[in-house]
Amino acid sequence: MKFDVAIIGGGLAGLTCGIRLAEQGKRCAIISAGQSALHFSSGSLDFLSYREDGSAISHPLAELATLSPEHPYSLLGAECVSRMAAEARRLLNDCGLRFYGDIEQNHLRVTPLGTLRATWLSPTEVPVAELEQPLPWKKIAIVGIEGFLDFQPQLAAGSLSDKGIEVITDYLHVPALDRLRNNPSEFRAINIARVLDLPENTELLAEELIRLSGDVEALILPACIGLENPDAVTLLRQRVGKPVMLVPTLPPSLLGMRMHMALRRRFQQLGGQFMPGDAVLRAETEGQNVTRIYTRNHTDIPVVAQQVVLASGSFFSNGLIAEFDRIYEPVFGLDVHDAAQRADWTQESMFSAQPYLRFGVKTDSQLHGTVAGQSLNNLYIIGAVLGGYDPISQGCGAGVSLVTAQYAAEQILALSEVAA
Ligand SMILES: Cc1cc2nc3c(=O)[nH]c(=O)nc-3n(C[C@H](O)[C@H](O)[C@H](O)COP(=O)(O)OP(=O)(O)OC[C@H]3O[C@@H](n4cnc5c(N)ncnc54)[C@H](O)[C@@H]3O)c2cc1C
Structure with missing residues (x-):
């Protein structure tokens, strides 16, 4: 060869x-x-x-x-x-x-624990702030997925609240995930994305996010959306009318x-x-x-x-x-x-x-x-x-x-x- x-x-x-x-x-x-x-x-x-x-x-x-x-x-x-x-x-x-990002100036990205870490480039779905600046929102919702162990909304909410942001936590209820949820070892970010990314579930997900969005300025979810379709989050943002952001989960990592x-x-x-x-x-x-x-x-x-x-x-x-x-x-x-x-x-x-x-x-x-x-x-x-x-x-x-x-x-x- x-x-x-x-x-x-x-x-x-x-x-x-x-x-x-x-x-x-x-x-x-x-x-x-x-x-x-x-x-x-x-x-x-x-x-x-x-x-x-x-x-x-x-x-x-x-x-x-x-x-x-x-x-x-x-x-x-x-x-x-x-x-x-x-x-x-x-x-x-x-x-x-x-x-998002520029070699001339690092920015801060939100980690799964709600802490901020300096970096060069972040996927455009990830919530970011300029160095030494607060996140651009005063009130946000962190939305977990019931039974999904690789992201705990309360942990992220605790750290972000300490930074002066009002944070509410809630969970997505999408029945399409129930079958997957029955097997906890299969209930991982990639498998969840394979269900949520199906066209027939996109509208259900959007309706659920609209229900949860109340008076918050942005919604933050674990990165379980958009494995095959990089426009999935853009479509949700348009539908919900507010920023929908993703934070990385424990591995396997959808964004990676x-x-x-x-x-x-x-x-x-x-x-x-x-x-x-x-x-x-x-x-x-x-x-x-x-x-x-x-x-x-x-x-x-x-x-x-x-x-x-x-x-x-x-x-x-x-x-x-x-x-x-x-x-x-x-x-x-x-x-x-x-x-x-x-x-x-x-x-x-x-x-x-x-x-x-x-x-x-x-x-x-x-x-x-x-x-x-x-x-x-x-x-x-x-x-x-x-x-x-x-x-x-x-x-x-x-x-x-x-x-x-x-x-x-x-x-x-x-x-x-x-x-x-
Ligand atoms: C768990 C983890 C998370 C990280 N997260 C981040 C992050 O979020 N951001 C960041 O900037 N950096 C991160 N890093 C740092 C990371 O090292 C670099 O970002 C980068 O991804 C490393 O890429 P690489 O191609 O050099 O090596 P690797 O990604 O380690 O790839 C090496 C590849 O070589 C293959 N290989 C090894 N030996 C052989 C062989 N003999 N024959 C054929 N194939 C072989 C392996 O199977 C593997 O696929 C992380 C590192 C680790 C370990």
Whole structure:
């Protein structure tokens, strides 16, 4: 199997890199073992949200200079990072994904607990406020779904009331959900959306929301609407005559899955080959180049590509493996940032920044992976498998994935221009 580019991992990083390459006519394959972090994510994309002291960042581009030299943004440099972020935003837009937000200024999004978190881009259905500003409503309704355990309206209401907003809570009564409700383990956001999104239920849902809307200025629901139809919430807003907003639920996350589906669809429409449920097990190299990669399903038939991109995620996705006394990258055995002593991997307080979150693959300044300090010239490392940053305490997970994905794609495209 021959491709121009083989990408290992079909999460946010692998898919957006593949889309950019496929847009330019490259023959790309994405081999992806399983679900990605997108299936569990809030649907909002962080670029750089928090400083080391925990304070929220208002102007993220102005803070790039404060990052450590190992941070992927520092490796690429501020001008490049800003350009790649703009390219990623264009690409997401072309996939039909609609976001609120701007790289020049972070905003606050409402979390399932009703707290506010700084971020870069939020799906247009998510309630947001400008930094240090209140939400734009004085009285809202938070509407839960009876029997749905992955979102508790009272929890969100408690936190939002503390911010001076008058909040009432209530529950949707939609009989169409009764059959699903009888099986609590199936009563999850995605399955609920499959029922609520049916055209015959849209009007029932609208009538129910009108009944609940009373004198509130906006209604907030768990994100269980609009999996297949991104216009579902717009239609409800028109019908109810008030803002209808969605907050992410516990995983599986509709807002994240919808993004995954849109990206995968775009990649395949552009001619990319997506190989779900397959895993790259090992690779062969000659000199400083990767020559063949071998997957679980294709056993001894190698995937051969001129360029290879590793986008296999962090520990969560098995892109990095932790054993008792070592951290390693399992496909190529690449050099990693880690800490020699296991005692230094974690901090006792679970709320502190955890050192192991900065562990990950080391690269040269062009994002080539290295083995024993020597760069592999046709292997690019992107996304959460990279080390040198903390996606949680710094709030930069999606930003690093998107920026490094665009950078790797640009490097590969530049190489083929030179060859031509
Ligand atoms: C639970 C969770 C929630 C998050 N929520 C947010 C959020 O709301 N906002 C935000 O900005 N950031 C969030 N992040 C940070 C997240 O890391 C990034 O946003 C980003 O989605 C990571 O994308 P990725 O493509 O680099 O890696 P992943 O999403 O981890 O994707 C890696 C993919 O590679 C596959 N893979 C691994 N090994 C192999 C192999 N050998 N062969 C083939 N395939 C392989 C995996 O199965 C997986 O599909 C979250 C992270 C986690 C873990």
